[in-house]
Amino acid sequence: MSGMTVIVKTVSSWVKVLIFLFGIYIILFGHLTPGGGFAGGVILASSYVLLMLAFGRKLVEENLPLPLASRLDCLGAFLFVLLAILGLLVGGVFFVNFLYAKYPGQTGHLVSAGTIPLSNIFIGLKVGASLFLVILALSMFRHDSKSPAAKPLTDGSGQAGE
């Protein structure tokens, strides 16, 4: 339960950085190349899932504890809605691309397309944190139901679901 063999641990400790970096790339270049916030966020979450599978749940929970992950999740959602409301305040329409009207940037460059890259970043933050929370919750649930402390509640109908 506390991780896999040395080979898996070594390889995943090298690969996790590349996966995380690729997720960041997919998010940041979402308005130029295929990809975007959702796919990049899932890749960010899957790098943590790799760590969780290779090293066990303890290490991941120390790196990204559950309250911090849920705060990141809420922060992403809040910033995305804030961007929409800023569009209402500045541009007059909910979700209007108010930055592109003022600072159009150069087409094809990283800083262009107004609010689209910002929305990609916020959605990537939100999706990554929430999918990480799903995996963590499922893992914790499995762990809890096996421990003797939670035995009285799971021997009834809970046993059938697990």
Add this chain to the structure above:
Amino acid sequence: MIIFYALLVFMIIAAIIAVETKNLLSAVICVGAIGFGGSLMFLFLRAPDIAITQIVVEVLALIILIRAAISRDLTFISGDREFFGMVVSVVVIFVIFVAGIRVFDAAMPEFGVPAFSYLPQAASNVYVEQGLRDTGATNLVSSVYLDYRAYDTLGEATVLFTAILGAMAILRGKSRKLVEEPDA
């Protein structure tokens, strides 16, 4: 064009095996094969955004399913299955599907061509022609789902947020301790 049919047949066979096999791990692997076949089809249909999302979500879902399948004590399904009834239902559905394709063949556009693209004022034509000028994003998909149709993305984010809220509320360990305390 032939590769779509090959992939479709592959996915259908994988789906039938996933339903019919008695080993849970084999069923999970077949579900993964369906997902990767779908991702390849999106790639051949020139939709790389959807292909990336599909393959990434498929990998994550497979990890969850395999962990759930391996951790169970009972990985084999016992009992008889009705093979004949399943085959009959698959054949009937397939015949209806093919007949539907034949009936609507005249009204359907060519495979891979967006519907209603023959109309000059169709939304897809407007996006393709004016998307770069309106939003400045070279990836037109992101200009649609984060600018023209950002409400959809807000709804999607809300759905995900609500799903996580429900999952965390149901699966967290603290609620059990609260329930246990009055007994102790």
